Amino acid sequence: MSKVYRLMEDIRNDVEEQIERNGYVAMQKKYNFVQHLANGYWSDNKLCLNCANRKKSNNHAIPRFMLNAISIKGMVSNSNALIDAHFIKKENGLAEAGAFSLLCNKCDQRLFKAYENPNNYEDEPNLVMLAQISLKNYLKRISIRRKSLPLIAAMAYQQLDLEYGDFRNAPRHIIDYRVSKITAINRCETLYTEYSFAKLREHMMTNTLQKPYLFYHCKVDYVTPIAFQSQVRLFYDFNGDIINNPSEQDNEQIEVLHICIFPLQSSTVIMMYSDLLSKKDSYAIFKASFEELDDCGKLCLINFLVFKYSDEYFIHKDFMDILSKNEELIKIAKEMDAFYPDDIINMEAHKNSFSLSGMKKIPNLLAPNNALKT
Numbered sequence: 001m002s003k004v005y006r007l008m009e010d011i012r013n014d015v016e017e018q019i020e021r022n023g024y025v026a027m028q029k030k031y032n033f034v035q036h037l038a039n040g041y042w043s044d045n046k047l048c049l050n051c052a053n054r055k056k057s058n059n060h061a062i063p064r065f066m067l068n069a070i071s072i073k074g075m076v077s078n079s080n081a082l083i084d085a086h087f088i089k090k091e092n093g094l095a096e097a098g099a100f101s102l103l104c105n106k107c108d109q110r111l112f113k114a115y116e117n118p119n120n121y122e123d124e125p126n127l128v129m130l131a132q133i134s135l136k137n138y139l140k141r142i143s144i145r146r147k148s149l150p151l152i153a154a155m156a157y158q159q160l161d162l163e164y165g166d167f168r169n170a171p172r173h174i175i176d177y178r179v180s181k182i183t184a185i186n187r188c189e190t191l192y193t194e195y196s197f198a199k200l201r202e203h204m205m206t207n208t209l210q211k212p213y214l215f216y217h218c219k220v221d222y223v224t225p226i227a228f229q230s231q232v233r234l235f236y237d238f239n240g241d242i243i244n245n246p247s248e249q250d251n252e253q254i255e256v257l258h259i260c261i262f263p264l265q266s267s268t269v270i271m272m273y274s275d276l277l278s279k280k281d282s283y284a285i286f287k288a289s290f291e292e293l294d295d296c297g298k299l300c301l302i303n304f305l306v307f308k309y310s311d312e313y314f315i316h317k318d319f320m321d322i323l324s325k326n327e328e329l330i331k332i333a334k335e336m337d338a339f340y341p342d343d344i345i346n347m348e349a350h351k352n353s354f355s356l357s358g359m360k361k362i363p364n365l366l367a368p369n370n371a372l373k374t
């Protein structure tokens, strides 16, 4: 379990106690205030990340027509229906699901044009589409790092609460010092991802893209109840040997995989591929074991990686009603690791938790028996 997640759990435990004492509305007000303060630390980033235009618009992690395929009355369930954290919605409208704001409208329409066109999925996606998906994943990562800032800042405020009764009683310079210290690491990670975004964009503009290794591509003739687009950083292969060291902090050493589950009108495109900026081949042994799995096994593994390594999935609401009663899935969703875990004390427990053998314990939403009825 990552440090951020553990701290989040601490906050949750404390929050439950505080809600009982102060009431839900009072606590929500306080958290909104903390979020408002923490957001202020990014106030220098109001420009479009691609062209520096002042007018940023709403960008979406997963194209709307894909979410639409798994929606009911314009709504989809998000991972919080399993994780159950306070003050976070469990379902979203299509306009707000996976929404972030880093690009202006013009760049948003231009940069992802090929992959956001439903007519481009007849064949295997081309290199440009894979690059556009990766570029979006980097953007989403930047947005997540920025959004996790309030949570990280909240840890500092919580500590001040303990020392001063209420953080608002603390001197302003103490608040500033504590919050800037704890947010400095977050800023480094964000800046590195911004650098990766710029580098990939440059390769796209200069036609110097290298074809990634496509672990899996399949267009199945049914609609899965789940939509997903993100990158995961695998820790261990099938033998339990390290792919990416969980305590590695150096962003340059981390190698990710991109996973896509794209529900279309009557089919679904499922893909997993290596990162376009990868310099190493950390996945070589994993690659060989993966190739040995049959199609069913490959889908089962991809399904597991999504729930184990990410919380960025969206699920059909009727399915979520069933899934939210599945204890094993809830456990795995809650243990989901943040992208940069640190402070891992017990490597053996971590390895057990991330063992790929866990893939058979949870429902496989990519299997034909779980398809949506169209």
Ligand SMILES: [Zn+2]
Binding pocket: 048, 049, 050, 051, 052, 053, 103, 104, 105, 106, 107, 108
């Ligand atoms: Zn722009």
